[in-house]
Amino acid sequence: MSKGELIGAYIFGSVARGKQDHLSDLDLLAVVRNGMGKVSDEAVLSTVPEEFRSFRSSISWYGAARIEQMFRNGELFAWHLFHETVPIFDPSSFIKHLGSPAPYRDAVLDVCSFRKVMMAIPEEVKANERNAIYEAGLIYACLRNIAMSSSWSLCRLPDFSRYSVFNLEGIDDCPISRSEFEKTMLCRMAGQRGGDPPDGVDKDFVLHLHARLTPWLEALQAKLEKVERRG
Structure with a gap:
C-alpha cells in the first residue's frame, strides 16, 4: 500500500490550453510530499473532472522540493506550469504560492x-x-x-x-x-x-x-x- 501523500494534481498541456484534439493526452502533474513515495495512479485519476476522463491520461510525478527547485532555477518546465496548469486537487494552492519562476536562461x-x-x-x-x-x-x-x-x-x-x-x-x-x-x-x-x-x-x-x-x-x-x- 502506498504511503505517499498527494499535495496537488494539475492538468497542463493542450487540454489546459483548451486546444485539445483527437491526438491529445490528458497531461497530469502529480506533486507528492518529499520522501514518502508516490500515491496510486487511481488516487490522482480520481481528481480528474468527468468531462476529461475520456482522454488517455499521462501522469508526471514530482516531489514538492523538485518543483520548488525548478521554479528557483527558472527551468522551462517551471514556466510551462506557471502559465498553463489548471488545478484539479490543490488544497494548499501549491503552484500558486511558488510565484513566478526565475527567468529562463538556458x-x-x-x-x-x-x-x-x-x-x-x-x-x-x-x-x-x-x-x-x-x-x-x-x-x-x-x-x-x-x-x-x-x-x-x-x-x-x-x-x-x-x-x-x-x-x-x-x-x-x-x-x-x-x-x-x-x-x-x-x-x-x-x-x-x-x-x-x-x-x-x-x-x-x-x-x-x-x-x-x-x-x-x-x-x-x-x-x-x-x-x-x-x-
Missing part, C-alpha cells in the same frame, strides 16, 4: 543539447533502415523542445503548443511542411502509445527532413546567441 544550451541528439540521426537510420520510424519520432521530439526553448526569446510569450516550431518569430519559416511534421509526430506517438505509424516514413524521408532542417537549426541557434548577447 535556451542556447538546451537548443545545443537537442541539436546534438539530431546530429546522430542520419548515421542511425543509415545503419539500420528499420530505425526510420523511431528516428522520425526523435526529429519531432527534438524540434518540439528546440521550438519551446527558442520561443522564450523569439516570441512574446513562451509557446508550449504542439506546433510551436511554426510560430517562431524573427527567423525564416521552418523548412518542413506541417504534414511532414505531423508524420514525425505520429511516429513519436506510435512509439509511445503503440499503434501503427503513418505511411511513407522510410530512410529517405528521414534523411531529406534532416538535410533541410540542419541549416535552419544552425541559423536558429545563431539568432538565439545574438539575442542572448544583446539581452
